[in-house]
Amino acid sequence: MKKNRELFIAGNWKMNTSVTEGVKLAEGLKEKYGNIKGVRLAVAVPFTHIIEVGKVIKGTSIELAAQNMNENEKGAFTGEISALMLKDLGVKLVIIGHSERRHIYGESNETIALKVKAVLNAGFECILCIGETREERESGMLEKVLKLQVESALCGLSTDEIKRVIIAYEPVWAIGTGLTASKEDAENAHKFIRKTVSDIFDESVAQKIIIQYGGSVNASNSASLLSAENIDGALVGGASLSVEKFSGIIDSVIA
Ligand code: PEP
Numbered sequence: 001m002k003k004n005r006e007l008f009i010a011g012n013w014k015m016n017t018s019v020t021e022g023v024k025l026a027e028g029l030k031e032k033y034g035n036i037k038g039v040r041l042a043v044a045v046p047f048t049h050i051i052e053v054g055k056v057i058k059g060t061s062i063e064l065a066a067q068n069m070n071e072n073e074k075g076a077f078t079g080e081i082s083a084l085m086l087k088d089l090g091v092k093l094v095i096i097g098h099s100e101r102r103h104i105y106g107e108s109n110e111t112i113a114l115k116v117k118a119v120l121n122a123g124f125e126c127i128l129c130i131g132e133t134r135e136e137r138e139s140g141m142l143e144k145v146l147k148l149q150v151e152s153a154l155c156g157l158s159t160d161e162i163k164r165v166i167i168a169y170e171p172v173w174a175i176g177t178g179l180t181a182s183k184e185d186a187e188n189a190h191k192f193i194r195k196t197v198s199d200i201f202d203e204s205v206a207q208k209i210i211i212q213y214g215g216s217v218n219a220s221n222s223a224s225l226l227s228a229e230n231i232d233g234a235l236v237g238g239a240s241l242s243v244e245k246f247s248g249i250i251d252s253v254i255a
Pocket of ligand 1: 217
């Protein structure tokens, strides 16, 4: 426990693995961490895997997450997935605003705010991803970008709703690139995000909110990053696709 905040490590499988491969990966994680204590663990799997992976991890400490969700209840939205569709499948959390959704699929802060609200209305927890591009960081826009992303997604949420929000700070330039923010840069960003949450809500809400770091996290950098005061866990992409690599990260913080 860090400042009374539980460490939370989530794997984001993105658009990887067949259902068979995903089930095997989940079985490997269940074998090692089915009853893990001291760290919260989740896997965000492709929609097609939710039922089968859900069966594997049901009743274990590993939580099931979706990678995206449409903001509308139902209707003519071909190819989209609603809260109702996820509701019965054991999904506990939904990732919203991943940089790939923002930058490849053009999701705006406004759309992301609607999605956050829909996720919370449905009773799920939300992992809200935020983060700056390299250009934004280099042009001194870091704090402005993070503040706007946090405020647009969280302003107006009730005190009950904000309790079900986890923030993942993922600098866009560090995602899938092998580049990682230094512990100091990551900690500074997390501190700023926590301060922004405090300004919107209050210090007690800010002290409780979990802020994960994401961006090329691996077994060699996880322990150092997660030892920072305001870094409460990790959102892991590439390294969550192998039991061995993901275990290296988990073991580094529970050891
Ligand atoms: C991610 O998908 O959120 C991510 C951080 O990816 P990676 O760990 O591969 O950089």
